[in-house]
Amino acid sequence: xxxxxxxxxxxxxxxxxxxxxxxxxxxxxxxxxxxxxxxxxxxxxxxxxxxxxxxxxxxxxxxxxxxxxxxxxxxxxxxxxxxxxxxxxxxxxxxxxxxxxxxxxxxxxxxxxxxxxxxxxxxxxxxxxxxxxxxxxxxxx
Numbered sequence: 001x002x003x004x005x006x007x008x009x010x011x012x013x014x015x016x017x018x019x020x021x022x023x024x025x026x027x028x029x030x031x032x033x034x035x036x037x038x039x040x041x042x043x044x045x046x047x048x049x050x051x052x053x054x055x056x057x058x059x060x061x062x063x064x065x066x067x068x069x070x071x072x073x074x075x076x077x078x079x080x081x082x083x084x085x086x087x088x089x090x091x092x093x094x095x096x097x098x099x100x101x102x103x104x105x106x107x108x109x110x111x112x113x114x115x116x117x118x119x120x121x122x123x124x125x126x127x128x129x130x131x132x133x134x135x136x137x138x139x140x141x
Contacts, residue, residue, distance in 0.1 A: 001125055007059040007069065018056070019069070023076040026052065030077075031084020038094035049077065053111050057118020066122070070115020071108055078107030 007015060030049070033041040056073050057066030082100055085092065096103060 003122055003125060004055070004059050006061070010059075018059070019073065020076060022052075023073050024080050027077040027080025028084035028087070031081040031086070032088055034081065034085045034092050034094060034096065035088025035090045036093060041094045045081070049107075050114060053114030054118040054121075057115035057120075058122045060115070060119045060122065062123045063116040063120040066119020067112045067116035070118070071112040073115065074108040074111020075104065077111065078104035081107070 007018070010018070026044070026049070030041060030044040033044055053070050053073060056069050057063075060066040060069055081103060085096075085100075
C-alpha cells in the first residue's frame, strides 16, 4: 500500500493548507450545512470528517504524532463548524446539543482518536513493508 508523504517532509505552505486551511474551510461548509440541510450536515460531520481525521493521522510516524494532529484538526474543525453555523444565523437542521461548545470538545477528542488510529495504521504498514511484522503463532502439529 502506498502511504501518503509524511507531514514533516511536506513544504511549509502545504503543511499550512493541510493543517489549518482544510479544517477551516471544511468546518465552515459543515456549519453552513447545519443551517441548511440536516442530511448534508450528517454526511459531512460523519463519514467525510472521519475519513479526513484518519488520513490526517496517516501523515505521521505513529499514534502519538497522529493524536496531536487529530486534536488540533478537530479543534479547528469544530470551532469553524460553529462559526459557519452562526453565519447562516438560522435554526439548526440537525440536533446540536447545549451548550453548543460541546461540539468543539467532541470534535477535538474524536479527532485525536482518529488521528492516533491513522498514525498507528501507518506505523503498522511501515513495519509490515520493512518485514518487521510481529511473528504469528503457528499451529501445533
